[in-house]
Amino acid sequence: MDVIKISHLTKDYGDNKGVFDVSVTIKQGEVYVYLGPNGAGKSTTMRHLMGFSKPQKGTVTIFGMDAWTQQKEIQKRVGYLPGEIALPNDMTGLSYLKMIAKMRGMKDFSYATELLDYFEINPKAGIKRMSKGMKQKIAIVAAFMHKPDLLLLDEPTSGLDPLMQKKFIDLVERANKAGATVIMSSHIFEEVDKTCDRIGMIRQGKLIKELPVDELRHAQTKTFKVEFASAEALVGMKKAFPNATYRDSQNQVILDFKDSETNHVLAELSKYDVHFISEEKHTLEDYFMQFY
Ligand SMILES: Nc1ncnc2c1ncn2[C@@H]1O[C@H](COP(=O)(O)OP(=O)(O)O)[C@@H](O)[C@H]1O
Ligand SMILES: [Mg+2]
Known part of the structure:
Protein backbone atom coordinates (compact mmCIF):
# COMPACT_ATOMS: atom_id res chain seq x y z
CA MET A 1 0.00 0.00 0.00
CA ALA A 219 27.82 2.44 -6.72
CA GLN A 220 29.98 5.01 -4.98
CA THR A 221 33.58 5.24 -5.77
CA LYS A 222 35.56 5.66 -2.61
CA THR A 223 38.63 7.79 -2.35
CA PHE A 224 41.67 6.80 -0.34
CA LYS A 225 44.91 8.58 0.30
CA VAL A 226 47.92 6.32 0.64
CA GLU A 227 51.39 7.34 1.71
CA PHE A 228 54.34 5.08 1.03
CA ALA A 229 57.64 4.80 2.84
CA SER A 230 59.64 5.46 -0.30
CA ALA A 231 59.38 7.04 -3.75
CA GLU A 232 59.94 3.71 -5.51
CA ALA A 233 56.42 2.64 -4.68
CA LEU A 234 55.03 5.46 -6.79
CA VAL A 235 56.79 4.14 -9.89
CA GLY A 236 54.96 0.83 -9.60
CA MET A 237 51.69 2.46 -8.58
CA LYS A 238 51.75 4.78 -11.59
CA LYS A 239 51.93 1.73 -13.86
CA ALA A 240 49.03 0.01 -12.10
CA PHE A 241 46.87 3.14 -11.64
CA PRO A 242 47.81 5.68 -14.31
CA ASN A 243 44.69 7.77 -13.69
CA ALA A 244 45.19 8.32 -9.98
CA THR A 245 46.50 11.58 -8.55
CA TYR A 246 50.08 11.53 -7.34
CA ARG A 247 51.82 13.79 -4.86
CA ASP A 248 55.39 12.88 -5.56
CA SER A 249 57.00 15.06 -2.92
CA GLN A 250 55.04 13.27 -0.18
CA ASN A 251 55.08 9.77 -1.71
CA GLN A 252 51.30 9.90 -1.79
CA VAL A 253 48.62 8.71 -4.14
CA ILE A 254 44.93 9.64 -4.14
CA LEU A 255 42.98 6.68 -5.47
CA ASP A 256 39.34 6.47 -6.53
CA PHE A 257 37.90 3.00 -6.77
CA LYS A 258 34.70 1.02 -6.59
CA ASP A 259 33.95 -1.80 -4.14
CA SER A 260 34.47 -4.31 -6.94
CA GLU A 261 38.05 -3.08 -7.40
CA THR A 262 39.01 -3.38 -3.74
CA ASN A 263 40.95 -6.65 -4.05
CA HIS A 264 42.95 -5.38 -6.98
CA VAL A 265 43.87 -2.22 -5.07
CA LEU A 266 44.86 -4.18 -1.97
CA ALA A 267 46.98 -6.57 -4.00
CA GLU A 268 48.91 -3.68 -5.54
CA LEU A 269 49.34 -1.84 -2.24
CA SER A 270 50.65 -4.95 -0.51
CA LYS A 271 53.71 -4.89 -2.78
CA TYR A 272 55.01 -1.77 -1.05
CA ASP A 273 55.77 -0.41 2.38
CA VAL A 274 52.69 1.66 3.24
CA HIS A 275 52.98 4.44 5.82
CA PHE A 276 49.30 5.09 6.21
CA ILE A 277 46.02 4.89 4.39
CA SER A 278 43.04 7.14 5.02
CA GLU A 279 39.64 7.55 3.46
CA GLU A 280 38.88 10.95 2.00
CA LYS A 281 35.28 11.72 2.87
CA HIS A 282 33.04 12.63 -0.01
CA THR A 283 30.91 15.68 0.51
CA LEU A 284 27.22 15.70 -0.30
CA GLU A 285 28.14 17.84 -3.26
CA ASP A 286 30.27 15.02 -4.68
CA TYR A 287 27.36 12.61 -4.38
CA PHE A 288 25.06 14.98 -6.17
CA MET A 289 27.55 15.66 -8.92
CA GLN A 290 27.54 12.01 -9.90
CA PHE A 291 23.95 12.37 -11.00
CA TYR A 292 24.33 15.26 -13.37
N1 LIG B 1 6.88 31.08 2.59
C1 LIG B 1 7.91 31.29 1.75
N2 LIG B 1 7.93 32.39 0.96
C2 LIG B 1 8.96 32.60 0.11
N3 LIG B 1 10.01 31.79 -0.03
C3 LIG B 1 10.06 30.69 0.74
C4 LIG B 1 9.01 30.38 1.67
N4 LIG B 1 9.32 29.22 2.28
C5 LIG B 1 10.50 28.83 1.77
N5 LIG B 1 10.95 29.69 0.84
C6 LIG B 1 12.18 29.56 0.04
O1 LIG B 1 12.07 28.39 -0.71
C7 LIG B 1 13.29 27.67 -0.73
C8 LIG B 1 13.09 26.29 -0.17
O2 LIG B 1 12.92 26.40 1.24
P1 LIG B 1 12.81 25.14 2.20
O3 LIG B 1 11.72 24.25 1.72
O4 LIG B 1 12.69 25.67 3.57
O5 LIG B 1 14.22 24.43 1.95
P2 LIG B 1 14.96 23.33 2.83
O6 LIG B 1 14.04 22.86 3.89
O7 LIG B 1 15.34 22.26 1.85
O8 LIG B 1 16.19 23.98 3.38
C9 LIG B 1 14.28 28.51 0.04
O9 LIG B 1 15.03 29.27 -0.86
C10 LIG B 1 13.41 29.38 0.90
O10 LIG B 1 14.05 30.59 1.17
MG1 LIG C 1 14.26 22.85 5.93
Missing part, protein backbone atom coordinates in the same frame (compact mmCIF):
# COMPACT_ATOMS: atom_id res chain seq x y z
CA ASP A 2 1.18 3.50 -0.77
CA VAL A 3 1.19 5.62 2.38
CA ILE A 4 2.32 8.80 0.64
CA LYS A 5 1.62 9.83 -2.90
CA ILE A 6 2.97 13.20 -3.99
CA SER A 7 2.00 13.85 -7.54
CA HIS A 8 3.43 16.75 -9.58
CA LEU A 9 3.58 18.98 -6.52
CA THR A 10 4.49 22.57 -7.33
CA LYS A 11 4.87 25.56 -5.03
CA ASP A 12 6.57 28.45 -6.76
CA TYR A 13 7.88 31.19 -4.43
CA GLY A 14 9.52 33.01 -7.34
CA ASP A 15 13.25 33.36 -8.09
CA ASN A 16 13.47 29.62 -8.74
CA LYS A 17 12.59 28.99 -5.11
CA GLY A 18 10.06 26.44 -3.95
CA VAL A 19 9.16 22.96 -5.16
CA PHE A 20 8.67 22.10 -8.82
CA ASP A 21 6.79 19.14 -10.24
CA VAL A 22 7.87 16.74 -7.50
CA SER A 23 6.39 13.24 -7.55
CA VAL A 24 7.21 10.73 -4.82
CA THR A 25 5.47 7.54 -3.78
CA ILE A 26 6.29 5.92 -0.46
CA LYS A 27 5.14 2.48 0.53
CA GLN A 28 4.00 1.29 3.91
CA GLY A 29 6.95 0.46 6.14
CA GLU A 30 9.54 2.31 4.07
CA VAL A 31 12.17 4.65 5.49
CA TYR A 32 12.61 7.33 2.87
CA VAL A 33 15.19 10.06 3.15
CA TYR A 34 14.66 13.31 1.38
CA LEU A 35 18.17 14.56 0.86
CA GLY A 36 19.21 17.98 -0.32
CA PRO A 37 21.19 21.09 0.53
CA ASN A 38 19.73 24.01 2.46
CA GLY A 39 17.05 25.80 0.50
CA ALA A 40 16.36 22.79 -1.74
CA GLY A 41 12.67 22.62 -0.82
CA LYS A 42 12.62 19.87 1.80
CA SER A 43 10.64 21.73 4.46
CA THR A 44 8.26 23.10 1.84
CA THR A 45 7.47 19.54 0.76
CA MET A 46 7.03 18.43 4.38
CA ARG A 47 4.60 21.25 5.08
CA HIS A 48 2.49 20.11 2.15
CA LEU A 49 2.47 16.60 3.55
CA MET A 50 1.15 17.99 6.85
CA GLY A 51 -1.51 19.97 5.04
CA PHE A 52 -0.10 23.30 6.25
CA SER A 53 0.33 24.47 2.68
CA LYS A 54 -2.02 24.15 -0.25
CA PRO A 55 -0.39 22.87 -3.45
CA GLN A 56 -0.31 25.38 -6.30
CA LYS A 57 -0.33 22.45 -8.66
CA GLY A 58 -0.48 18.72 -8.12
CA THR A 59 -1.80 16.65 -5.25
CA VAL A 60 -0.57 15.13 -2.02
CA THR A 61 -2.29 12.03 -0.70
CA ILE A 62 -1.63 10.32 2.64
CA PHE A 63 -3.35 7.07 3.66
CA GLY A 64 -5.47 7.64 0.56
CA MET A 65 -6.72 11.00 1.89
CA ASP A 66 -6.03 14.45 0.51
CA ALA A 67 -3.36 16.15 2.63
CA TRP A 68 -4.94 19.58 2.29
CA THR A 69 -8.66 18.92 2.70
CA GLN A 70 -8.41 16.01 5.15
CA GLN A 71 -5.49 17.22 7.25
CA LYS A 72 -7.32 16.86 10.58
CA GLU A 73 -7.96 13.16 10.06
CA ILE A 74 -4.47 12.53 8.72
CA GLN A 75 -2.68 14.36 11.50
CA LYS A 76 -3.99 11.99 14.16
CA ARG A 77 -1.99 9.21 12.53
CA VAL A 78 1.12 11.27 11.86
CA GLY A 79 4.04 12.31 14.03
CA TYR A 80 5.63 15.49 12.72
CA LEU A 81 8.92 16.96 13.78
CA PRO A 82 9.20 20.41 12.24
CA GLY A 83 12.48 21.79 10.94
CA GLU A 84 12.10 24.89 13.06
CA ILE A 85 10.87 23.97 16.49
CA ALA A 86 8.75 26.54 18.29
CA LEU A 87 7.39 25.51 21.69
CA PRO A 88 5.32 27.66 24.03
CA ASN A 89 7.67 29.34 26.50
CA ASP A 90 5.16 29.56 29.30
CA MET A 91 4.75 25.81 29.78
CA THR A 92 6.77 22.94 31.20
CA GLY A 93 7.77 20.09 28.93
CA LEU A 94 5.23 17.85 30.60
CA SER A 95 2.31 20.27 30.44
CA TYR A 96 3.06 20.86 26.75
CA LEU A 97 3.10 17.15 25.97
CA LYS A 98 -0.10 16.61 27.99
CA MET A 99 -1.76 19.39 26.00
CA ILE A 100 -0.75 17.79 22.68
CA ALA A 101 -1.91 14.39 23.95
CA LYS A 102 -5.28 15.84 24.85
CA MET A 103 -5.63 17.54 21.48
CA ARG A 104 -5.00 14.22 19.78
CA GLY A 105 -7.47 12.43 22.03
CA MET A 106 -4.64 10.23 23.28
CA LYS A 107 -5.75 8.13 26.25
CA ASP A 108 -2.56 6.35 27.11
CA PHE A 109 0.37 8.53 28.18
CA SER A 110 2.65 5.63 29.20
CA TYR A 111 4.75 5.62 26.04
CA ALA A 112 5.31 9.37 26.42
CA THR A 113 6.60 8.75 29.95
CA GLU A 114 8.86 6.01 28.64
CA LEU A 115 10.26 8.37 25.99
CA LEU A 116 10.88 11.17 28.51
CA ASP A 117 12.89 8.65 30.46
CA TYR A 118 14.70 7.39 27.38
CA PHE A 119 15.87 10.89 26.46
CA GLU A 120 16.64 11.74 30.09
CA ILE A 121 14.35 14.73 30.04
CA ASN A 122 13.26 16.43 33.22
CA PRO A 123 9.59 16.82 32.33
CA LYS A 124 8.95 19.43 35.01
CA ALA A 125 11.48 21.90 33.60
CA GLY A 126 10.13 25.06 32.03
CA ILE A 127 10.48 25.24 28.25
CA LYS A 128 11.71 28.82 28.51
CA ARG A 129 14.89 27.71 30.26
CA MET A 130 15.56 24.73 28.01
CA SER A 131 18.52 24.50 25.64
CA LYS A 132 17.91 24.03 21.92
CA GLY A 133 18.80 20.34 22.19
CA MET A 134 16.38 19.88 25.09
CA LYS A 135 13.53 21.50 23.16
CA GLN A 136 14.38 19.26 20.24
CA LYS A 137 13.98 16.23 22.50
CA ILE A 138 10.59 17.43 23.74
CA ALA A 139 9.51 17.87 20.12
CA ILE A 140 10.73 14.34 19.34
CA VAL A 141 8.66 12.93 22.20
CA ALA A 142 5.64 14.84 20.89
CA ALA A 143 6.16 13.32 17.44
CA PHE A 144 6.55 9.72 18.64
CA MET A 145 4.40 9.43 21.77
CA HIS A 146 1.15 8.41 20.06
CA LYS A 147 2.92 5.68 18.05
CA PRO A 148 1.87 7.17 14.73
CA ASP A 149 1.61 5.16 11.51
CA LEU A 150 3.67 7.78 9.70
CA LEU A 151 6.61 9.83 10.93
CA LEU A 152 7.50 13.06 9.10
CA LEU A 153 10.84 14.17 10.43
CA ASP A 154 12.30 17.39 9.08
CA GLU A 155 16.08 17.42 9.68
CA PRO A 156 15.52 15.58 12.95
CA THR A 157 19.09 15.13 14.08
CA SER A 158 20.48 18.56 13.27
CA GLY A 159 20.35 19.91 16.84
CA LEU A 160 21.39 16.73 18.63
CA ASP A 161 24.79 15.73 19.96
CA PRO A 162 26.25 12.44 18.62
CA LEU A 163 25.02 10.33 21.54
CA MET A 164 21.49 11.65 21.20
CA GLN A 165 21.64 11.23 17.44
CA LYS A 166 22.31 7.56 17.96
CA LYS A 167 19.47 7.24 20.47
CA PHE A 168 17.20 9.02 18.06
CA ILE A 169 18.12 6.77 15.12
CA ASP A 170 17.53 3.72 17.35
CA LEU A 171 14.09 5.10 18.15
CA VAL A 172 13.31 5.57 14.46
CA GLU A 173 14.39 2.00 13.79
CA ARG A 174 12.22 0.72 16.60
CA ALA A 175 9.18 2.62 15.32
CA ASN A 176 9.84 1.37 11.80
CA LYS A 177 10.13 -2.24 12.98
CA ALA A 178 6.78 -1.80 14.69
CA GLY A 179 5.35 -0.83 11.30
CA ALA A 180 5.68 2.94 10.99
CA THR A 181 6.48 4.48 7.63
CA VAL A 182 9.15 7.15 7.90
CA ILE A 183 10.06 10.13 5.76
CA MET A 184 13.01 12.09 7.01
CA SER A 185 14.83 15.01 5.48
CA SER A 186 18.51 15.73 5.78
CA HIS A 187 21.27 17.69 4.18
CA ILE A 188 24.01 15.41 5.49
CA PHE A 189 24.55 12.18 3.68
CA GLU A 190 26.42 10.37 6.44
CA GLU A 191 23.49 10.88 8.77
CA VAL A 192 21.08 8.87 6.70
CA ASP A 193 23.28 6.00 5.75
CA LYS A 194 22.26 3.39 8.31
CA THR A 195 18.53 3.67 8.64
CA CYS A 196 17.11 4.33 5.27
CA ASP A 197 15.76 2.17 2.48
CA ARG A 198 15.52 4.73 -0.27
CA ILE A 199 16.81 8.21 -0.97
CA GLY A 200 15.25 10.98 -2.97
CA MET A 201 17.65 13.74 -3.87
CA ILE A 202 16.20 17.19 -4.18
CA ARG A 203 17.95 20.25 -5.47
CA GLN A 204 16.59 23.66 -6.30
CA GLY A 205 13.08 22.35 -5.79
CA LYS A 206 13.41 19.47 -8.20
CA LEU A 207 13.67 15.79 -7.46
CA ILE A 208 16.79 14.86 -9.38
CA LYS A 209 17.18 11.22 -8.48
CA GLU A 210 15.63 8.45 -6.42
CA LEU A 211 17.43 5.28 -5.57
CA PRO A 212 17.60 2.45 -3.04
CA VAL A 213 20.31 3.23 -0.52
CA ASP A 214 22.12 -0.07 -1.11
CA GLU A 215 22.62 0.85 -4.70
CA LEU A 216 24.06 4.21 -3.75
CA ARG A 217 26.37 2.69 -1.19
CA HIS A 218 27.85 0.24 -3.65
